[in-house]
Amino acid sequence: MRLFAVVLLLTAATASAQQPTPSAPPAIPTPADAIAAAKADDWADIDPADLMLFDFDGGRRVVIQLAPDFAPDHIGNIKLIARTGHWKSATIYRVADNWVTQWGAGEDEQERSPPLPKGVKERPDEEYSRTATGLTLLPSGSVDPYAQMTAFASNWPVAVHRDGRVNLAFCYGTVGVARGPAPDTGSGSELFAIIGTPARRLDRNFAAVGRVISGIEHLSALPRGRAPLGFYDKEQAKIPLRSVRVGSDLAPAQRPKYQVMKQTSAAFARYLELASHRRDYGYGYGYGSDGAALCAIPVPIRPKP
């Protein structure tokens, strides 16, 4: 019996290998094929100033790409916090299944933490949405329950609203700023990442500041918190943050090097089209799958070759 193996990463090479005879039907291209076929110019280097390396205890490295086009004040705060020692006692202290993993200087850690560094805006403006420019729309049919339409802007997934503004959507792996009930209470000293169903109801209500581009499993596969709301209880070992660095602060040879597929590239257009009309592998015999949710089409990211 063949194993269930429908994933985005099934490659064209694999598909070809399965169809050795001339009379076999042509391999149906997959979104992964579009990624594999992309040319060097279809990719943009990610500025190392927009990359952060979070090294948690136990060799758990999480790389986050920041989105300064969307939340510059919050991101300014986060970089200041990372550079000035406020997070020296920071931990992962909350893992709520199908919701978020959260870390930083939580209530318990604050007492042992240096104060927020000078220059941090303790109550930054909301930065929940911005004006819409340079949109790449999803193929027709990709409607959205939360917004007028969905698109990509600055190589990020966005929801487009009636007021003409867009927000960075809270998809799996999106990083947001934790806060209290009032909108201006999140400095950036506590962050969360989505580890389940897209948390789209956070759209325009919380500041999205980036996405995990490597090491998400170090956040998503952690033991779930047993206290209410998924906080770790007293018997659960919080996971210390050992080191945090902004990519551009490293020596040039040490800097993390990643690329994002340009939303304006031909490769991305092909990727979007294929992701919205699946007929490959396990989809080809039945109804196939037409349409795609914004969060089901992650923007391709890769280590720079």
Added chain:
Amino acid sequence: MRLFAVVLLLTAATASAQQPTPSAPPAIPTPADAIAAAKADDWADIDPADLMLFDFDGGRRVVIQLAPDFAPDHIGNIKLIARTGHWKSATIYRVADNWVTQWGAGEDEQERSPPLPKGVKERPDEEYSRTATGLTLLPSGSVDPYAQMTAFASNWPVAVHRDGRVNLAFCYGTVGVARGPAPDTGSGSELFAIIGTPARRLDRNFAAVGRVISGIEHLSALPRGRAPLGFYDKEQAKIPLRSVRVGSDLAPAQRPKYQVMKQTSAAFARYLELASHRRDYGYGYGYGSDGAALCAIPVPIRPKP
């Protein structure tokens, strides 16, 4: 600083406790309030014949509710398999981040497993969709990229298609039948559960047979597989299935007892309405959140009080 604590389970009691003064604004009701306010008659007992207890190594109990209205032949197979020893060497052998956890008698286990029991349909019909009866629609605005509309049927989330048929949607926790590329190759001896972004592209292409109603963290928090497609590699310890039972096979006092909120109840209507228009807690100061994706509104399930 207050911690980020926006979750479905924030209760009315908590909200009230936070607003002690008469001049405080009234607490904004949450979906959890609708669940808490539901009356006994708003809940239906789940037939123990539709419950399966999977006990994996290490005390990991996963309770699955089967959906016989949607995939009776596959479910007949699964119960036969569970009762006849085919799974005696079964393991969890695949954990693909943001995709699926998969278990059963995989390629490695098949050699050590008894053959599929007599009576199992080795190539059952697809059972990917059914006729639509008794739909409860989501509030207006809850459009869907994958179907004409979204609804609930038989207390399950469904996508409704132009041909008038519905399918059980692949949301977080939905259990499906693993198979090879051809649609009739999944007997039910290998199952998977969604552990990330809803896998809606599987809708109408794979057989959905149920949902995890307790113990999802025993599937979602496992180490991710390091081999291609998230399969466990030779150095990773697969997790043995120690016991599997159908609820109705247990002595009456031992049977699992759960209830599902009736989609036709007033409580469910209120729950849907509140889930589609969030203004409570962290949502109340900003834009709020209007609309909701089908998979962001889990049907309430509880242990029978």
